[in-house]
Amino acid sequence: MDWVNVAIQGVLLGGLYALFATGLALVFGVMRMVNLAHGDLGILAAFVALFLFQSLHLGVMWSGLVTIAIMFVVGYLLQRGLLNFTLGSDDTRPIVVTFGLSIIIQNGLIMWFSADSQGLDAGQIENISIRISDKLSIGWFPLLVFVTSIVVIALLQTFLNRTKLGRAFRATSDDREAAELMGIDNRHIYGLAMAIALAIVALAGILLAVRTTFDPTQGPFRLIFAFEAVIMGGMGSIWGTLVGAIVLGLSQTLGSQAFGSGWGLLVGHLVFLTVLAVRPSGFFAKTVTA
């Protein structure tokens, strides 16, 4: 029965990974850009929330909501103020610039907050478990995170499929120039896409902060897990990203259980590499070209 518990934990962990991954997939889908600072921005959000919580004594929820709003604005400004200028036919520039950004954020956080591990204390909620049966229990908070990820993805999908602006996103993603001819200003669309992506990754970072400890150097790990989820899920499919994230979470927890705690992450990576070898376009690819 231990295995079932572990498996459930893995699935729920996938929810957190999916939240990290969704923003990355959205940005790539709309502007074909991979943001290497994506994970670090999520960690940045966690620190912002921590700051609001500790220094301004806002409650955890208010700290979280304000942080998400802040990161939304940061995303828009970052895209329009810097990243839009790196886009073009040369796809090496966004990689270099966002990598530089990653270094800046990590070192900036170390300078401001120190390299120590931190945690966001949400009180009892972190520890409550739901008993399903004698040997089976599910953590309340991980379940909450998982449900949140489903809700967020559903909302995003609805936004893309059923709203005028969402249509504009999809059109811009299909054909940037033709979208301009429809009256769509792609600088603005890109800005909004990044804003939404950062709002979601901020939510992910905050939930991470509550669930476990974090420190300024965690960003790249978050990025890697998000990336693995997106690739496994298949590009162009946001629900696919959730599936990829769940597969990753499962691999990690089952791997930890089977081989010891140091090996969990490695098993996750190996599963990813296997999927990349066997089914490179992912489980649910809509577009076959990368």
Place this chain on the structure above:
Amino acid sequence: MSAPAFRIARSTRMHRYVLVVGVLIVVVLASFPLWAQVSFMRTMVTFFTLLALAQMWNLLGGYAGLISVGQQAYIGLGAYGLWLIGDVIGLHPFIAVILAGGLAVLVALPIAPLIFRLRGGYFAIGTWVVAEVVRLIVANIQATGGGSGKTVISAARLPIDTRINGTYLLALFVAVGSILLVYFLLRSRLGLALTAIRDNELAAQSSGVNVFRSKLYVYLISAFGCGVIGAVVAMNLLRIQPAAAFSISWTAYAMFIVVIGGFGSIEGPIIGTVIYFALLQTLSQYGTTYMLLLGVIAVVIATKAPRGLWGFIAKRWDVHLFPVRRRLVLEEPPKPESPAAAGASGPVAEAS
């Protein structure tokens, strides 16, 4: 009008001067063991390894257009390779340094076809994943010393003079070697293929260039180079630890150097290393501030001056120190049929 006689030229007179100056510099550097201080030589080892690393990273990123954020995998493998071949197998450490590069290539071989399925930014993160995987494996196996690493005993046991001078000369050899490697590579067919791929991959493929194989060769060469560099670093430090050997900082340094100095040229990484090194010596005591500053400079330059410092110089004054470009030289002036053709002689067109 008959086609004018022409030849493809590479060097100009300036290139010959550069060659002479270059050889002189290398000779002077090679003489350091005779008179320079130990601490100075150790600093120079760092300089040489950074220069070589920048060349290897640029080979992938600047010439093949493959930005890798995971070359530290091969640096670390090279370091552990030194220990494996020098300590465990028992070969002389100086030989082990070169063979360590081979170990890196062995690992790179099966990896390449896997990550080449990814493009652009996703390729970059893919290389990072590979580095993470290697690090995790090495850090979790007891045989390689786990998280606390190993001491390179075979190197530590060498007489101190031999070790210090030998490491220095090895590092110099690796630095010069990396420059020569890139130089000859670019003059070869592979180099031409790379330029074509970088400009337009689809067009290159339809012109008969085997894109996959070209990328593979470059990836393997870069892996080899990074492996040797890692071994030299390990030789210099005598101690290997997974966190340091596989640190992302290696990529950060290489990227910074190439961004500042200039992508896609041999001169760029040289200039970039000099600048980076100067900054390192003056600011390194500031630790995190220093890295933050690096990041800011890299972002600003990548956005505003994407060709880097050397790119700016080369464009402005049309200077190229290394004769890798091919120029069309007319042997004799074409018979003037129209006023426009009269007076045309000598170098007519440049193609890189």
Place this chain on the structure above:
Amino acid sequence: MSVLELQDVDVFYGDFQALFKVSFKVEEGQTFACIGANGGGKSTLLRTIAGLQRPASGQILFQGEPVDKYPAHDRVGMGIALVPEGRRVFPSLTVFENLQIGAYGGRKGEWNTGSVMELFPLLRPLVKRQASSLSGGEQQALAIGRALMSNPRLLLLDEVSLGLAPVVIKRIYEAMVLLVGTGTTILVVEQDVQHVLTVADHVACFLEGRISLEGKPSDLSSEAITAAYFGM
């Protein structure tokens, strides 16, 4: 006041000059045809009017006002709509969504999904289909309909018959006649001279970036047109 006026417009593609001091006027309600061989600069002309490219010198006046400082996404709201070369419908959107997006930055007017589908009845059964699964002729109809959704004052059509079977071209031009009948000002670029001259009331022939011949189709002999087309 003409709907569109170009004054000495030069346009470059990198180092290559595509248009040389091009000047002409398009009046309200006219159907103005630009013909000419490939490379004559006709597509560049439309793209520049739509704002996807900037002239190196010269001026473009739309309803008397210079438009050069407005980016492409602003020009739709002003009333300029381009049906680009190659149709370029949005492949992942449905037919209906393509029409909807056409109205995104546009103006109020008579054109809506209903009236567009009256003009192109072939689109009606395809409403929910993904645009990528449409045939060339269907995509062309969709592209024109999409542009109409913005209720343009000036409709720019770029090579609508390119790559289409003759029977499909015939149907497109039948719709075109109806379109002309509504009084919309149209600037149409075409390689298919025969068809476009049946709907145009003014024609300009482009040769290597310059206008080689201009006038009413009824005034110009087919020999003159052929000569201007091929530069003889």
